[in-house]
Amino acid sequence: MPSEPTIRGDCDALDEPKSGFNNDDVSHLIYEPLNPAVDEIRLLTLHPVSETDSTLSAPFPMLPLLQKLRPSILLNDVNFHVTPSLAFILSALRLDNQTRVLWIDALCINQSDVQERSQQVALMRKIYSCCRQDIAWLGELPDNDPESKPASNNRYRCRPQRLSVKEGMEFMNQLTQKNPETLKSLRDKFNSLFPGEDHSRFEHVPDLLLSRNDQEKLSALFRGPSFWERLWIVQELSMAPRVVLMCEGAELNWDALSTLFQDEPYFDAFHTTDHHGGYRYFSSIFLKVKLVEDQRQLSTSALPTRHESSLLDVLGRFRDLQSTDPRDKIYGLLGLVTQDHGIVVHYSKPLRDLYKEATLSIINLSKNLDIICQNPFEREGGPLVLRQDENAAQAPEMFPSWHRV
Template structure:
């Protein structure tokens, strides 16, 4: 494949462009020519954003009249984009970069921001993607691969969905009266059905998108393969003009940006999609979440260009954590062009992903002088659901996308603490530069509070997880707590109050904020009604200031008790005898798993935890008073 390439200049931002030659016949073989240019000469070209799909190079084209093989997805895109009577000049990564030359690949990746910033427009190819369709049928090496007719039919159906989504969006964007009337009538019909929702929703005018239109829009703007590719995030964020392309239909990104802009917010937020039990959800979050995030990054890049903003590595990586890459290192390298802060990372495909992730985690610790990246890890996942890398130390962030669900589904992430400043369990800073031994041990300091007592995993899987009263009965072996006579020692408040405040992590959301004293009093009255019945009225919970936190905690977390009676919310990975610790530089406590290695006590980081009464500096007070003692803690 590399015989068509000649060396590029590495000192003048040299790149290659692809001249796609015309053809009157759609099915004619694709002919193109590669030629070198310098970005400083401001060449005119369009860039292509697309999904490679399965790395099976089966499609024949001619490059400089020499045979060359590319993937099905790229061949399909070039065939559709080819003009009938004139050349089209493109930049296409798979063809313009010699992918077999590691040195060239390293250098060209550093130019990606410039390549897409300087293009006349970015053609974001949504489909058809025949390679992607075929991969859904299982192992492509099987002799029972789906026939071309089946693959073609599936690709055509997905293309129809993409194009239908474009037409529906245009009607919404252009305020098509007939479409809006239908959506308004659908909203009115929901006013007469029992459903869940926020108080006051029934009195607000909204438009409800039909199920079929919702499916088309969701595929167009959220689940089409393009939106999962990490490189596309940078490409779409940097290009001055973006055009979404689906077959022979196109949609200007400018219309999407206009629909989502702040001064259009009341109109955009008025659109809803249907959920279970007759519930409604905002369309902007559930459908447009990914493109809204990209548009936010586009605005940031404009501010960076004008010197008004510094784009930080941790923010960029966290913002696009839902995207994937075939090479694990690309979840970082594919986004570096969006970062304006100084950092030590260099594109180096000779460096293993484990070493790269370790370097980034150390950079975050050293540059912030805290352990937020460990104790409040935005990439943390439940290992039992397929997350976690066994090759990484437990304190190192695994940046590969292993999220349990899309961060855009409900607007609530699976993180325990989305806003980092609302708790202050540990001291604000740790010693830097961080101390890492040759065998990967991170030396930290902190206090050990306690160990977990029994953890009821099996009960979590049953109905107990859906009702706070079930947790109360499970751990306290009684119908109801006597809030007048029993006291929670960590705070001095009634045990009953400490219990329900633990269940909601003493917060409301979204965004997450601590409960005020007035909200604590009001929510407690509602919790009495909620806990008093095995089958409370569903509407009761929506009167809670903390109801979203309650819903999230019962769906994703375990209530449990430590051996000395501390109340906490922890991860499903928790085990009896796991250690509760508060580390210097950690704003929230963490769960550690002790083990011995060469007769030395070591710990593995399991997850962050909520410990009622220890979220606001109580540990530091007890250290001063001599009830707790700081010690070295080695994380493996």
């Protein structure tokens, strides 16, 4: 692959709802075959509301995938189903007077072509690394979108969301930019609750108090959105040279979060109303963000031999994240692995065969049987995803379950 991916600009999108069709029936009208020999990809041109035709230009931003199909857009003059969330995001990202060029896996990859999907997934590390920026949409989603409903395994999203993602993003910007008025307010809150006390371990760094309302703002941003539960976000957030978290009316640069995590004196100055010191609170609120940031530091390190991302480490680190296809618990993370793992992406491969392939790869790379003898992924009764399979009796019991239950 060349230093920049070969680009085929044959994917245009306009709003034009229509129903009564299936994407598989029209995909051949939209997508021309890609040439895998030169690592071709497609880009999407998002037209302004008033414009009906345009040309393509690079460099390009990126946008995460959102699945289930309902509304439709006009894609290369053909109506094409998208999720309510993706339709909402495309509308929000539209510019007033000019086109916008994006790479969106749900649209730029022919999802009906298993072979193309397998080949394009294998290219994602290069695609993300070559983009200008990654746009991570965390804003509120349409009420009719299944993605916007609380997940039963997320106790924070089961509660009504009192504050918006926008409020959380604005507050986080104030903290990362060390806004004087905001810091004075937090300092005054601390002095009011703990008069005459000083708990800061660092000189010239005053204690700051996060009120219940402040904590709710951060929860709205870092706990509320189902975005943080999706496995597919990891590779793009880790590999893109620039990442912007975005919602309607606000955005937050990932570099600001990275700087915050490295500023120990400033981080240590925060307290909550529950107890002195905000370490426990910040550890929980930023857990998934910090996992991605750690991987981002590993993936962008100039010393890859000293900062290796092994297959086992990557699969273990992000095991709790969710994917629609259980194969993506492995395929969606391979781009982060620095080892020569030998796993070939192919979505027609039976799940049990993929589990076996991943396990054997780890054994060959580690030159031991720890993944079997001391299996950190073992669960009572074996992998649930395999036990639910109609051929569960044929499932290899010794192999770990990479699919979170």
